[in-house]
Every structure is written in structure tokens, then in C-alpha cells.
Amino acid sequence: MRSRNSQDRSSKVPQVNLTPMLDVLMSVLTFFIILSMSLTGQGIFDVDLPKVKDGTGAGGEGAEKPEAIERFVLGLNRDGAIIYQNEAIEPEDAIARLQTFLAEHPDGTVTLNADRTLDYAQVDRLLQLLQENGETEVSLVIE
Structure with missing residues (x-):
């Protein structure tokens, strides 16, 4: 029991x-x-990007997710220096690297991270330089 x-x-x-x-x-x-x-994200140091007030831009809601594509990222810091892979480079060097990139990746995109404190004239000069040397579409990065 x-x-x-x-x-x-x-x-x-x-x-x-x-x-x-x-x-x-x-x-x-x-x-x-x-x-x-x-x-x-691929960031560029020493570049303060402009801010977006609302999320209704091209990357907002309802936008398709882009496929993984190769990117050529240039930066333009507050001093007006061109930055590539976190190094200050000369405009001629930037153009040479851009042309090499475009030859290897014809469908790649070119993006420009420009500091928000810059005069638009400085950004426009770099955009014109890129356009004169083969790239007609450059994406401006905002935050």
C-alpha cells in the first residue's frame, strides 16, 4: 500500500x-x-547627409525592393573634397575610377553622398564633371 x-x-x-x-x-x-x-549601408565618413521630412519619396512605402546591383559611391564632404572609399581623391582620379567601374559594371549605379552644408553649386560642379565623363544618371543620397 x-x-x-x-x-x-x-x-x-x-x-x-x-x-x-x-x-x-x-x-x-x-x-x-x-x-x-x-x-x-555603405557610408561615407565625414559627410552629413540631408534629412527627409516624410517617407513619401521614391524609396517610401509601396516602392519595389531593388535587386542587388553594384554601386559606385562618391562622397563630397563639407570642405568640397571628393571622397571614395573613405579617402580624399582628386577629380581626375575619381573620373578614372568611375570609367573603370562603368566598363566592368554597365548596369551599376553611381551615387553621390553630398554634405548638406555644401553650396548646391559645388554639388552641381561634381555632377557636371561626372556627366561629361560618361555617367548621365547619378543618385543623390539623403537620410
């Missing part, structure tokens, strides 16, 4: 507290989300 206490102990199912495990999982997930967001 079994005592009543032994039946109560054997019939209980062990319980596991999942809260600490979920806390750890959420922390790891948050870390990877932040890491992936910081690695997706």
Missing part, C-alpha cells in the same frame, strides 16, 4: 521557467538586428 504523499510527488510534472531563456534569446536577437542594420 502506497501512502498518499508518494502518489502526489510522482504525479507532478516538472516545470521549467522559460523567462530567463527568452530574455537571453531576445537579447541575442536584438544584437543581430542592430548589427545587420549597421552593415547594410
Whole structure:
């Protein structure tokens, strides 16, 4: 004959507290989300991009996600220096690199990250230089 206490102990199912495990999982997930967001864009240092007031531009809601295409990214910092891969380069060097890029990637895009404090005339001079040397479509990057 079994005592009543032994039946109560054997019939209980062990319980596991999942809260600490979920806390750890959420922390790891948050870390990877932040890491992936910081690695997706190609930034140019020392360039303060203009801001957008509303999200209704070409990249807003309802816009198709573009396929992965090769990009040639130039920057124009507040001093008017041309930046390529975080190095200041001369305009002639920028044109040579652009022409090499276009020869290797005819469907690639050219983007310009221009500091928001620049005079538009400085940005326009670089756009004209790029246009004179073969690139007719340059995307201006905003934040």
C-alpha cells in the first residue's frame, strides 16, 4: 500500500521557467538586428547627409525592393573634397575610377553622398564633371 504523499510527488510534472531563456534569446536577437542594420549601408565618413521630412519619396512605402546591383559611391564632404572609399581623391582620379567601374559594371549605379552644408553649386560642379565623363544618371543620397 502506497501512502498518499508518494502518489502526489510522482504525479507532478516538472516545470521549467522559460523567462530567463527568452530574455537571453531576445537579447541575442536584438544584437543581430542592430548589427545587420549597421552593415547594410555603405557610408561615407565625414559627410552629413540631408534629412527627409516624410517617407513619401521614391524609396517610401509601396516602392519595389531593388535587386542587388553594384554601386559606385562618391562622397563630397563639407570642405568640397571628393571622397571614395573613405579617402580624399582628386577629380581626375575619381573620373578614372568611375570609367573603370562603368566598363566592368554597365548596369551599376553611381551615387553621390553630398554634405548638406555644401553650396548646391559645388554639388552641381561634381555632377557636371561626372556627366561629361560618361555617367548621365547619378543618385543623390539623403537620410
